[in-house]
Amino acid sequence: MSSSPAGQLRSIAIGVTDLDAAERFYTGTWHLETVARTADAAYLRGTGSFHHILSLHRGAQPDVRNLTFSVATAADLDTIAARTPAAGGALLSGPAPLDEPGGGNAVVIADPQGRILRFVHGDERHAVTDARRDAPVPDAxxxxxxxxxxxxxxxxxxxxxxxxxxxxxxxxxxxxxxxxxxxxxxxxxxxxxxxxxxxxxxxxxxxxxxxxxxxxxxxxxxxxxxxxxxxxxxxxxxxxxxxxxxxxxxxxxxxxxxxxxxxxxxxxxxxxxxxxxxxxxxxxxxxxxxxxxxxxxxxxxxxxx
Structure with missing residues (x-):
């Protein structure tokens, strides 16, 4: 199949008005697992290898902060950074280290309609042999x-x-x-x-x-x-x-x-x-x-x- 530098959809960051209640819902009812937390954010994983697939951020109103893709190579970051302005988007930052749980190097862009998209390489992964994969929750x-x-x-x-x-x-x-x-x-x-x-x-x-x-x-x-x-x-x-x-x-x-x-x-x-x-x-x-x-x-x- 023809390759895309975007790689694979990894995670979405959303603003929530009650961080504690949202975390309880997405862990206790939706069946994700908290893997990192700060004073104003919680990072939740699924049963796959990605460090997190959903991050919850304390906010005054609900919103989408960004959508993040995991790319295959560092060169894909350069490709996306180079193509974005010519295609009508804006390069906001990077490639540069990403300062959040999971890390990696990232390019951050905005599409022509203002959505923030991030592309990360070298971010942390969970081993497929860890306890959560050895004994997975069947409906997670x-x-x-x-x-x-x-x-x-x-x-x-x-x-x-x-x-x-x-x-x-x-x-x-x-x-x-x-x-x-x-x-x-x-x-x-x-x-x-x-x-x-x-x-x-x-x-x-x-x-x-x-x-x-x-x-x-x-x-x-x-x-x-x-x-x-x-x-x-x-x-x-x-x-x-x-x-x-x-x-x-x-x-x-x-x-x-x-x-x-x-x-x-x-x-x-x-x-x-x-x-x-x-x-x-x-x-x-x-x-x-x-x-x-x-x-x-x-x-x-x-x-x-």
Whole structure:
């Protein structure tokens, strides 16, 4: 498969209004594990090797601070730094050491719509033979598999991800462009919208059973399924969506389709359902009003502030 310097989606940093409560939720109910903490932040891992996949930062309002990718080589950092300005983005810093748990060297950029993206090389990893992998929690997330951004101009965002970061389009539906930077069907999706906000964050689970067990655990804890359980068209992944603390939309998913250069890019006509159907199986109810409102709510950190 054609390579992208972006590598693999590693983590997302979000601002939360109650750090302690958010940490309790994401560890006790969502089943991540705290691996580092400061006075104003908590860093949480999944069962995979990444040092952390979610960081929670104390803030006055919920927001997305940045999205971080792990790159294969130090040269990929230089490539991204060189391509970003020509593609319409801004180089904010680096390559330079990253001053946070997990470390590594990083390039930090802003895309043309102001989202902060970081690309890290040489960050700490957890050994695959550690205790958490030897005795994994059967319904714990492994890693983040994708994030979906609402975009006021999908064409501009798509062009930047392609030209600066080497992403490729996997599928285009009526409302969304699915973009990949490795064998996962998509690591980023861009949804047509009126504003540049976060749509949702997807955490991949080991299998379908883990999605179902996790969904049951969430429901038992008072966090109902807001959309699903079902199976998507583009990506072919199983899904169950929830609205978490501060109205972040979070997804348990599994069976993410793996693709290569032979994959045929789908068009909107390839991804239509019969009236009243909301997934491949035809079992999912429509998204709730609550999730549809939450999917438009969370903004990105204002880099001009």
């Amino acid at each position: 997330p492994v890693r983040i598999t994708h994030a979906v951004f609402n975009s006021a101009d999908v064409a501009v965002a798509q062009r930047f991800f392609e030209e600066a970061l080497g992403f490729r389009l996997s599928d285009r539906t009526r409302i969304m462009a699915f973009m990949r930077c490795n064998s996962d069907h998509h690591s980023i999706a861009l949804a047509d919208a009126d504003a540049n906000t976060l749509n949702h964050i997807a955490f991949v689970m080991p299998d379908l059973d883990a999605v179902m067990r996790g969904a049951g655990r969430m429901s038992d804890a008072g966090w109902p399924i807001e959309w699903g359980v079902g199976r998507h068209g583009p990506g072919n992944n199983v899904f169950a969506y929830f609205v978490g603390p501060d109205d972040f939309v979070i997804e348990y998913t599994a069976d993410v389709q793996q693709v290569d250069d032979s994959y045929r890019v789908g068009a909107p006509a390839d991804w239509t359902w019969p009236p009243g159907r909301f997934d491949q199986w035809g079992v999912s109810k429509p998204p709730s009003d609550r999730i549809k409102a939450a999917q438009k709510k969370i903004r990105f950190t204002d880099i001009t502030a």
